Each structure stands twice: as C-alpha cells, then as structure tokens.
Amino acid sequence: MNTTRKRAWQGLNAILNEGQYANLWLRQHGQTLSEEEKRWVTAVIYGVLRHREPLRWQWRDLVRNVPEPSIAVLLDMSVYQLFYLNKGAEYAIVNDAVELCPRSKKGLVNAVLRQLLRRGPKPLPEPESIADLALVTSHPQWLLQLWKAHYGEEKMRRIALADLEEAAVSVRINPLKLSREALAQRPDWALESNGWTIRTAGNPVSDPWLKEGKIVIQDRSSQQVALMLDPKPNDTVFDACSAPGTKTTQLAAMMNNEGSILACDLHAHRLALVEEAAQRCGATIIQTRTLDAAQADQQLAGRQFDRVLLDVPCSGLGVLRHKPEILLRLTPDSLDEIVALQAAILTHCAPLCKPGGTLVYSTCTLNRKENDKQVAAFLLQHPEFELMAEQTIFPDEGAQDGFYIAKMTRRG
Numbered sequence: 253m254n255t256t257r258k259r260a261w262q263g264l265n266a267i268l269n270e271g272q273y274a275n276l277w278l279r280q281h282g283q284t285l286s287e288e289e290k291r292w293v294t295a296v297i298y299g300v301l302r303h304r305e306p307l308r309w310q311w312r313d314l315v316r317n318v319p320e321p322s323i324a325v326l327l328d329m330s331v332y333q334l335f336y337l338n339k340g341a342e343y344a345i346v347n348d349a350v351e352l353c354p355r356s357k358k359g360l361v362n363a364v365l366r367q368l369l370r371r372g373p374k375p376l377p378e379p380e381s382i383a384d385l386a387l388v389t390s391h392p393q394w395l396l397q398l399w400k401a402h403y404g405e406e407k408m409r410r411i412a413l414a415d416l417e418e419a420a421v422s423v424r425i426n427p428l429k430l431s432r433e434a435l436a437q438r439p440d441w442a443l444e445s446n447g448w449t450i451r452t453a454g455n456p457v458s459d460p461w462l463k464e465g466k467i468v469i470q471d472r473s474s475q476q477v478a479l480m481l482d483p484k485p486n487d488t489v490f491d492a493c494s495a496p497g498t499k500t501t502q503l504a505a506m507m508n509n510e511g512s513i514l515a516c517d518l519h520a521h522r523l524a525l526v527e528e529a530a531q532r533c534g535a536t537i538i539q540t541r542t543l544d545a546a547q548a549d550q551q552l553a554g555r556q557f558d559r560v561l562l563d564v565p566c567s568g569l570g571v572l573r574h575k576p577e578i579l580l581r582l583t584p585d586s587l588d589e590i591v592a593l594q595a596a597i598l599t600h601c602a603p604l605c606k607p608g609g610t611l612v613y614s615t616c617t618l619n620r621k622e623n624d625k626q627v628a629a630f631l632l633q634h635p636e637f638e639l640m641a642e643q644t645i646f647p648d649e650g651a652q653d654g655f656y657i658a659k660m661t662r663r664g
C-alpha cells in the first residue's frame with residue numbers, strides 16, 4: 253500500500269466533503285510527509301480539485317447511482333492518477349484504491365476502475381457551449397454566464413481555461429531584511445522592473461530566506477495593491493482588513509519602517525498572523541487591533557489617516573488557480589451578501605481618510621458588482637472622493653491572480 257495515496261484521499265475528503273481549505277489541510281498534515289511525498293499529495297489534491305467534473309464524467313456512466321461521497325472521491329482520485337498523471341502504475345493504483353475502501357465497496361471500486369482501464373479515457377467535448385465549458389473547466393454555469401455578461405464571451409472562456417493551469421508562485425523582496433545587493437549575489441534570481449517581484453529559479457517555498465523574512469510569497473497582482481496605495485515614510489496608514497498581513501508588511505517596507513500602520517481585522521486569531529508576519533519581516537511600525545471595518549468610523553472616532561487600504565473580503569474568483577475549492581461553496585446568494593458587506597466597509601472606513609489622503613479599495617475577485625460597480629456606487633454617494641486610477645487584472649494575462657484595484661483621493 254502506497255501511504256501517500258491514503259493521505260491524498262484523506263485530504264480530498266476533508267476538502268470536498270468536510271469543507272476544509274486545501275492550503276490549510278496541507279499545512280497541517282504535510283509535516284508528517286517527506287518533501288517528495290508532499291509534492292505528490294499536493295499535485296494530486298489540486299489536480300482533482302481543478303478537474304473534478306471531467307474526472308467524475310469519466311466514470312459516472314459506469315454506475316447506476318453515485319456512491320457515498322468518500323468512495324466517489326476515491327474514484328475521482330484514481331481516475332486522475334490513471335488518466336492525468338499516467339505514470340504506468342495502473343494496477344498499483346487500482347489495487348491501492350480497492351485496499352483503501354471498506355469491504356462493502358471493494359467490488360464496486362474494483363469493477364469501475366478495471367472497466368476504465370479497458371476503456372481508456374473518453375475524449376472530452378470541445379468546450380464550445382457553456383454547458384461543455386462548465387464540464388471541461390469545472391466552473392458552474394451560472395458563473396460562466398456572469399463572466400460572459402461582465403467581460404464578454406471570449407474573455408469568459410479565457411478566464412475559465414486559465415483557471416485550469418497550475419498556480420504560479422510569486423515572491424517579493426523584503427528590503428527591511430534583504431538588500432538589493434545581497435539579492436544580486438544570487439545568480440539565478442533577479443528583481444523585476446517594478447522593484448519588488450523576484451524572478452526565482454527552483455522552489456522558493458522551501459527557501460530558507462522565507463523563514464528569515466527576507467522574501468515573502470505574494471502574488472504579483474497582490475503586490476500591485478500596495479504599489480497603488482504608494483505610502484511614503486512618515487505617513488499614517490489604516491489597513492482595515494489586514495490579515496494575514498502580506499500587504500501590511502509590504503507597506504511597512506515601502507515606508508522604510510518610518511511612520512505608523514494600524515492593521516485591523518475582524519478576527520483576532522487572524523491578526524495573530526499579521527503580528528507573526530511583522531515579526532518575521534522586521535516591520536516595527538505595525539500596531540494591530542481587532543475591529544469590524546463596517547463600524548470603523550465609530551470604533552476609531554476622531555482619527556484620520558494619510559492612506560487607507562480596504563483590501564476587503566470578497567468572493568475570490570480571481571484566485572481560483574490557487575484555491576479551486578472556492579467554487580465548491582460559492583452561490584449567487586453568497587455573492588450578494590459579500591457585496592453588501594463591502595459596501596458597508598467602504599462607507600464606514602471612508603471618513604477615516606484625511607482630506608487630501610488616498611483610499612485604495614481592492615479585491616481578488618472577478619465580479620463587477622464587487623469591483624468597479626461597487627466603487628462607482630460609492631463615488632456616486634461620496635462626491636468628496638475622486639477616482640484616480642482603476643485596474644482589473646485578469647488571470648489569463650500572465651502568471652498572476654485576478655485582482656481589482658481602485659485608487660481614490662479625498663478632495664482637500
């Protein structure tokens with residue numbers, strides 16, 4: 253029995269059937285695995301999550317009823333190994349799947365997988381209709397319709413297909429701990445023209461510089477948010493939704509640890525992550541405070557800041573390459589709830605921006621109601637703010653997440 257298959261199955265059950273997040277499960281359970289095992293389990297978990305509809309479509313016609321969720325996931329995972337990884341270990345894959353499942357299901361799993369081995373992979377339909385694109389990309393049809401309405405049919409198609417690609421890992425320099433000269437000593441790494449993103453060779457996730465806070469894993473679109481806020485040394489900054497602190501620590505570095513940042517979040521346990529990040533990165537100007545950003549004007553009455561960052565909770569439709577499981581839980585109704593929360597955060601944080609100050613609103617989603625329409629509605633009600641720049645970053649346009657960033661100033 254290959255125990256890594258058992259771990260991957262346990263992980264997929266936790267994520268698909270018990271609502272856990274893949275990255276958190278892997279962080280928690282990956283410690284018991286070797287680096288090589290962890291890489292394999294990670295690849296299988298994300299591969300099954302990204303291709304869950306076509307995987308099930310491969311075996312669905314071979315059973316009368318879909319078996320209980322854990323057995324269905326075992327079949328999905330086995331099909332992924334047989335048809336997508338294709339390492340020539342077919343019989344070991346089938347035997348391990350049969351051994352993993354309870355006695356009462358062994359016959360079913362064995363029969364389905366052996367029929368699949370005989371039949372081989374069914375070719376997927378060309379993703380021409382929305383229904384076929386939904387099958388091929390494992391995106392719900394309602395989301396494809398929404399993207400079609402918001403961004404046009406061609407863009408909708410490109411975004412959905414881009415989500416099937418493996419997520420790129422981007423790295424940013426932390427100049428509070430790593431000088432550009434020291435970085436230049438590393439021949440296979442180079443700083444990109446924005447002065448923050450490092451082009452890396454190898455796997456930065458296990459690089460010792462990460463634990464030392466010299467570099468930070470941060471998507472290049474996410475880095476762009478802090479660049480748009482553009483804080484200067486000695487500014488006062490309010491970061492309303494700051495956890496886990498990836499942008500907060502970038503802001504501190506941009507300010508060269510001069511000035512002050514009030515980093516808030518609704519959840520105290522998440523603010524602890526901001527404090528850890530600040531410690532690791534040597535960012536000394538960050539104070540944390542638990543706060544509901546939708547009531548920030550009451551909780552911080554009398555205070556105003558040079559720069560306000562509202563990196564609000566969102567539906568996450570721009571980061572599906574990193575978190576494909578988002579699609580398992582999202583519904584049109586949950587989108588509407590989040591739009592209302594974002595509107596409240598904008599309304600109740602805006603008064604904390606000084607006249608002449610800068611307000612940046614950002615999301616990692618692709619949904620115009622959370623993005624440009626949200627900001628347009630805010631501006632209509634708040635003529636004291638002026639839109640200076642607005643950017644939607646799409647995941648099909650490079651190795652980056654989808655993001656929306658709006659930069660506003662408060663008239664003096």
Ligand SMILES: C[S@@+](CC[C@H](N)C(=O)[O-])C[C@H]1O[C@@H](n2cnc3c(N)ncnc32)[C@H](O)[C@@H]1O
Nearest residue numbers: 493494495496497498499517518544545563565
């Ligand atoms: C997109 S994440 C922020 C990411 C963070 N800015 C970074 O770069 O690491 C959104 C955050 O908003 C927090 N949040 C959700 N509702 C909130 C509220 N009502 N007030 C303040 N924070 C909230 C969540 O806990 C989450 O940490």
